Amino acid sequence: AVVSTQSTGVRMKITHHHTVTGITWHASGKYLAVTMRDAPHGSVLIHNLAKGSSQRPFNKSKGQVQQVEFHPNKPFFFVLTQRYVRVYNLAKQAMVRKLTCGVKWASCMAIHPKGDNLIVGSYDKTLVWFDMDLSTKPYKSLQQHKKAVRGVAFHSRLPLFASVSDDCSAIVT
Helix, strand or coil, X not given: CEXXXXXXXXXXXXXXXXXXXXXXXXXXXXXXXEEECCCCCCCEEEEECCCCEEECCCCCCCCCCCEEEECCCCCEEEEECCCEEEEEECCCCEEEEEEECCCCCEEEEEECCCCCEEEEEEXXXXXXXXXXXXXXXXXXXXXXXXXXXXXXXXXXXXCCEEEEECCCCEEEC
């Protein structure tokens, strides 16, 4: 990590040896997680910005990592692969849940701001909705799009979520 106080406005630059495909912040702002394609020793890095250090939480990833997210208020870390969402407790350094998506290829995910619900979009046009308090299987499966789902998001205050697709539509549910 390179820290800069110059007039460029750059506060920190972290150089990676592989193409970075995704990035997410921890709610505290102290941590940043990135996903990388084709990294030989794991495709996820978590950067501790305060300490200026980085760690690989996994030596090997079980499947191609599509996306990672931090839980908004618990020390949980969500890793989306092709067919599963693995939930890890970062404090205990152990996997606590393995959610089965039931889709051919998951593409994206979003966690509710309270952390009790999770939605996953897929390339096979399906949205799956998990209630984290109920089961490791989806609470509800929705087929609202005609093509691949590329992005999902929860509203920060209202009980709504949205999805966008290759069919050029954005749907609010």
